[in-house]
Amino acid sequence: MKVRRIVANIAAADIAAARRFYVDVLGLDVLMDHGWIATFGNAEEARVQLSVATEGGSGTPVPDLSIEVDDVDAALERMRRAGFDPEYGPADEPWGVRRFYVRDPLGKLVNILQHA
Numbered sequence: 001m002k003v004r005r006i007v008a009n010i011a012a013a014d015i016a017a018a019r020r021f022y023v024d025v026l027g028l029d030v031l032m033d034h035g036w037i038a039t040f041g042n043a044e045e046a047r048v049q050l051s052v053a054t055e056g057g058s059g060t061p062v063p064d065l066s067i068e069v070d071d072v073d074a075a076l077e078r079m080r081r082a083g084f085d086p087e088y089g090p091a092d093e094p095w096g097v098r099r100f101y102v103r104d105p106l107g108k109l110v111n112i113l114q115h116a
Helices: 015-025 072-081
Strands: 029-033 038-041 065-068 088-092 097-103 109-115
Touching: 015 029, 015 038, 072 088, 072 097, 072 109
Parallel strands: 065 109
Antiparallel strands: 029 038, 088 097, 097 109
């Protein structure tokens, strides 16, 4: 047996707001949309990962989601232009990532990161 995919499921009354954040701002693809549920991701790459944490590192809370990008500063600029201000960072962390935290329109704390 092999796990092929892990999907975070977030309850939301407004999928359009989530689409704006995850597709329009972050650039994810719409992988599935049934109206009542939509899945956003990268059609080219899916990685199976699950993190369990007692804290978010550097004294931060555990984020609801972590999303790795190839250019964290470009992601931060896109967030700011879209009206999503960071709650933490940007910060160069001692474990080799540059990151910031932002709240999505559903209130979830999202860790946007890039490995050094």
